Amino acid sequence: MIPQRSRLLKVVRWIGIAGLILAICFRFLHLDRKVYWHDEVYTSLVITAHPGRYLTKDLFNGKIVQAKDLLTYQHFAPSLTLQDMLVRKGLEDAQHPPLYYLLIYAGAKLGGTSIAFIRGLSAFLSLAIFPALYWLCLELFGSAVYGWVAIGVFAVSPVHLIYAQEARQYGLWTALVLVSSALLLKAIRSSSWQNWGLYALSMLVASYTSLFTLGIAISHCFYVLLVDCISGNRKTLRSQSGGLRRSFTFQQLLAFKQRLTWKPVNWKEWLDGRNRIIACLVSLIGVGVLFTPWLYFMVVSKDTLHQTTNWIGLPLPWISSLELFIANFSRIFIDFNFGFNNPWIYICAIPFLSLQLYSLFNLYRTSSKAVWGFVVTLIAGTTLLLGLPDLLLGGQRFTVNRYLIPCFIGIQLAVVYCFTHLLLKTWAVFPKWKRGLVIAGCIGLMAAGVGSCGVYSQANTWWNKVVNSNYAQIAEILNRSDRPLVVTDGDIYNPASMVSLSYLLNPTIHFWLLPKVSDTFPDRGVPEGFQSLFMMNLSEQFRHRFEATYPWQGHLVFQDEWNQVWQLKPKPVAPSQ
Numbered sequence: 001m002i003p004q005r006s007r008l009l010k011v012v013r014w015i016g017i018a019g020l021i022l023a024i025c026f027r028f029l030h031l032d033r034k035v036y037w038h039d040e041v042y043t044s045l046v047i048t049a050h051p052g053r054y055l056t057k058d059l060f061n062g063k064i065v066q067a068k069d070l071l072t073y074q075h076f077a078p079s080l081t082l083q084d085m086l087v088r089k090g091l092e093d094a095q096h097p098p099l100y101y102l103l104i105y106a107g108a109k110l111g112g113t114s115i116a117f118i119r120g121l122s123a124f125l126s127l128a129i130f131p132a133l134y135w136l137c138l139e140l141f142g143s144a145v146y147g148w149v150a151i152g153v154f155a156v157s158p159v160h161l162i163y164a165q166e167a168r169q170y171g172l173w174t175a176l177v178l179v180s181s182a183l184l185l186k187a188i189r190s191s192s193w194q195n196w197g198l199y200a201l202s203m204l205v206a207s208y209t210s211l212f213t214l215g216i217a218i219s220h221c222f223y224v225l226l227v228d229c230i231s232g233n234r235k236t237l238r239s240q241s242g243g244l245r246r247s248f249t250f251q252q253l254l255a256f257k258q259r260l261t262w263k264p265v266n267w268k269e270w271l272d273g274r275n276r277i278i279a280c281l282v283s284l285i286g287v288g289v290l291f292t293p294w295l296y297f298m299v300v301s302k303d304t305l306h307q308t309t310n311w312i313g314l315p316l317p318w319i320s321s322l323e324l325f326i327a328n329f330s331r332i333f334i335d336f337n338f339g340f341n342n343p344w345i346y347i348c349a350i351p352f353l354s355l356q357l358y359s360l361f362n363l364y365r366t367s368s369k370a371v372w373g374f375v376v377t378l379i380a381g382t383t384l385l386l387g388l389p390d391l392l393l394g395g396q397r398f399t400v401n402r403y404l405i406p407c408f409i410g411i412q413l414a415v416v417y418c419f420t421h422l423l424l425k426t427w428a429v430f431p432k433w434k435r436g437l438v439i440a441g442c443i444g445l446m447a448a449g450v451g452s453c454g455v456y457s458q459a460n461t462w463w464n465k466v467v468n469s470n471y472a473q474i475a476e477i478l479n480r481s482d483r484p485l486v487v488t489d490g491d492i493y494n495p496a497s498m499v500s501l502s503y504l505l506n507p508t509i510h511f512w513l514l515p516k517v518s519d520t521f522p523d524r525g526v527p528e529g530f531q532s533l534f535m536m537n538l539s540e541q542f543r544h545r546f547e548a549t550y551p552w553q554g555h556l557v558f559q560d561e562w563n564q565v566w567q568l569k570p571k572p573v574a575p576s577q
Contacts, residue, residue: 008423008424009145012145012148012149012152012420012423013148015148015149015152015446016147016148016149016150016151016152016155017148018152019151019152019153019154019155019156019446020130020151020155022155022156022450022453023127023130023154023155023156023161024127026161026453026454026456026457027123027126027127027161027164027165028120028123029457030457030458031115031116031119031120031123031165032114032115032116032119033458033459033460034165034459034460034461034462034465035460035461035465035468035469035471035472035500035503035504036115036167036500036503037464037465037466037467037468037469037471037500038466038467038468038493038496038497038500039166039167039168039496040115040118040119040166040167040168040500041074041496041497041499041500042093042496043101043104043118043167043168044074044113044118044167045073045074045496045499046085046088046089046093046096046101047085047101047104047105047108047113048073048074048075048076048077048080048085048113049077049080049081049084049085049088049089050073050077050088051088051089051092051093052088052092052093052304052308053092054088054092055073055495055496055499056490056495058073059073059495059513060489060490060494060495060513060514060515060516061513061515062512062513062514062515062522062524063512063513064485064510064511064512064513064527065510065511065513066507066508066509066510066511067501067502067505067506067507067508067509067510067511068502068507068508070498070499070502070511071499071502071503071507073499074113074499075113076108076109076113082105085101085105086098086102089101090294090296090297090300090301091297091300091301091304092301092304093308094294094297094298094301094304094305095211095298095305095308095309096169096210096211097207097208097209097210097211097294098208098294099169099172099205099208099209100125100168100169100172100173100209101169103121103125103172104118104121104122104167107121108121115167115503118167119165119166119167121167122164122165122166122167122168122169122171122172123164123165123171125171125172125175126160126163126164126171126172126174126175128172128175128179129154129160129164129171129174129175129178130151130154130155132175132176132178132179132182133147133150133151133154133178134147134148134150134151135147135178135179135182136150136178136181136182136185136413137150137413137416138182139182139185139186139189140185140371140374140413141371141417141420145420145424146416146417146420149416149419149420150412150413150416152446153412153415153416153445153449154412155449156446156449156450156452156453157332157333157408157412157449158331158332158333158334158335158449158452158453158456159331159332159335159401159405159408160174161453161456161457162335162456162462162464163402163405163464166464168402169209169210170210170402170405172209173206173209173210173212173213173405174405174409176202176205176206176209176213177206177213177216177405177406177409178409179202179206180199180202180203180206180216180220181216181220181374181378183195183198183199183202184199184220184223184224184280185374186199187199187276187279188224188227188276191276191279193279196279196280196282196283197283199283200283200284200286200287203216203217203220203283203284203287204286204287204290204291207287207291208291208294212382212385212403212406214385215381215382215384215385215386215406216378216381216382216406217284217287217381218380218381218382218384218385219377219378219379219380219381219382219406220280220284220377220381221280221281221284222377222380222381223373223374223377223378224276224277224280225277226369226373226377227276227369227370227373228276228277311396312395312396312397312400313393313394313395313396314394314395314396315394315395315396316396316399320399321396321398321399323340324396324399324401325398325399326345326346326349326353327340327345327349328399328401328404329349329352329353329356329407329408329411330345330348330349330352330353331401332352332356332408332411332412333352333355333415333445333448333449333452334348334349334352334448334449334451334452335452335456336348336451336452336455337455337456337459337462337463348448351444352448355415355418355441355445356411356414356415358418359411359414359415359417359418360375360376360411360414362414362417362418362421363375363414363417363418364376366421366425367417367421371417375410375413375414375417376410378406378407378409378410378413379406379407379410379411381406382403382404382406382407383398383407386398386400386403386404401464402464415445419438419441419442419445422438423438423442460472466562467493467497467562467563468497468500468501468562469560470558470560470563471497471500471501471504471563472504473558474501474536474558474563474565475501475504475505477534477557477558477565478505478509478534479504479505479506479509481531481532481534481567482531482532483529483530483531483532484509484510484530484531484532484533484534485510485511485512485527485530485532485533485534486498486501486509486510486511486512486533486534486536487511487512487514487533487534487535487536487538488511488512488513488514488535488536488537488538489513489514489515489516489517489537489538490513490514490515490516491516491517491537493537493562494536494537497537498511498513498536510530512527512533517538517539517542521542521545525550526550526552531569532567532568532569533552533554533567533568533569534557534565534566534567534568535554535565535566535568536563536564536565537563537564538566543566546568547568551570551571552568552569552570552571553568553569553571554566554567554568554569555567
């Protein structure tokens with residue numbers, strides 16, 4: 001058994017290393033191939049100090065500009081400083097804390113603002129996921145084997161690749177969630193003020209990366225309460241190969257309480273037992289205090305903050321929420337960009353959702369309370385933060401894939417434990433057919449991940465590009481047209497989306513950028529020198545009024561869930577009598 005187990009450990013290690021190599025290759029492959037979508041454009045607008053109303057105020061006032069003019073707002077202006085960037089971001093984009101943008105700003109100052117470089121910086125930051133994951137598995141499971149299996153599973157996870165290659169903060173935030181969780185377990189195990197201080201620092205860094213770190217704080221509080229209050233006695237946690245274990249006698253607790261004379265504080269003793277709850281709360285309160293500078297911007301810009309985030313409170317039909325739930329949680333392991341009308345998205349989801357449910361059940365049944373409690377609370381914190389408001393107030397918070405990353409991490413840890421436990425703990429007692437089933441499951445999981453990542457790396461768009469996922473088709477229509485003029489306004493997603501579209505267009509294609517058309521109507525005539533107008537994302541009422549005012553008539557040339565493009569041409573002149 002020992003030689004067989006040793007061979008198995010070597011195989012697992014090599015699979016983890018191979019997965020890590022694949023993860024690095026996938027992250028830096030074809031970085032500039034996919035459409036640079038609305039949110040990524042906004043990242044570049046932020047780091048160049050042109051967020052929100054600054055772009056709209058400068059250009060969306062009836063001007064006619066070329067595509068290359070829109071792209072100038074994706075590059076640094078010599079007159080704008082780092083201070084301008086931070087202040088403007090705080091006033092226009094307070095829902096996203098500034099740490100990630102500061103890192104990208106520093107990198108872009110050195111290497112430029114190209115799509116490949118900005119995404120490459122995000123991909124590089126996401127590589128911190130793997131050492132952090134290995135460390136977390138050591139702290140949680142007490143064995144390096146779990147760490148190597150976890151690296152293999154996370155390395156070929158399509159959802160982590162998607163957010164690693166996106167010019168947003170979610171790859172970095174994933175790494176910080178893992179680091180802060182590992183530091184929490186270490187602080188609980190060692191009970192030293194230094195470790196609690198490091199934990200607080202990691203949570204502060206994570207908070208300045210994403211506001212959804214609040215869900216992680218909730219998870220960690222639940223976990224500390226669980227490990228200290230699940231029984232009546234005060235206990236400590238010690239890391240062993242089966243997970244975290246507890247030991248502290250009631251008699252020792254009573255003797256401690258009977259010490260009435262003053263002595264120098266023994267920090268380790270003070271932090272043992274339920275005082276860990278106090279240490280955790282003090283750490284998180286300190287994080288909250290140090291986060292107040294950014295809270296100031298959130299309060300000052302509350303109106304803008306509400307306007308840019310009120311979409312998450314819009315209710316969805318229950319069937320749409322169910323479809324998104326199935327898609328989001330299956331995309332942890334398999335993702336071929338199937339649409340919701342394609343039955344294969346549900347066929348592929350069934351085995352992987354079943355695996356997730358079985359893994360959580362197996363974790364609860366076979367691991368210690370300290371192990372399954374950590375995974376369950378990690379999932380529960382974000383679920384409560386997002387799901388409870390949806391149930392009580394309505395909305396779509398729990399359907400947004402990128403907000404659910406902590407839930408994905410918890411589920412993946414459960415799957416890692418399931419496969420590793422089956423391979424190491426029960427392998428000897430399994431009949432051959434069960435061993436074959438476990439091996440087939442491992443191969444199937446890895447194959448689905450590698451296949452998904454391979455297809456994703458070759459595609460020019462993906463579901464996460466949302467409002468701009470079909471912009472390549474729109475760009476093709478515009479690029480093959482003779483002297484087109486794109487007409488749009490400054491409403492909602494249009495300003496950043498037009499910048500996204502400009503990356504795909506001939507640089508000399510013109511835009512007629514109007515103010516919000518619900519507030520005004522252009523008083524100037526149609527500019528001369530253009531063969532056709534393309535009205536993009538404008539209301540039907542505006543188009544009818546335009547056709548009634550000017551001698552142009554149109555037909556629909558493109559429509560999807562988010563965009564509508566009408567091509568207008570001059571009305572034929574009636575022959576004179």
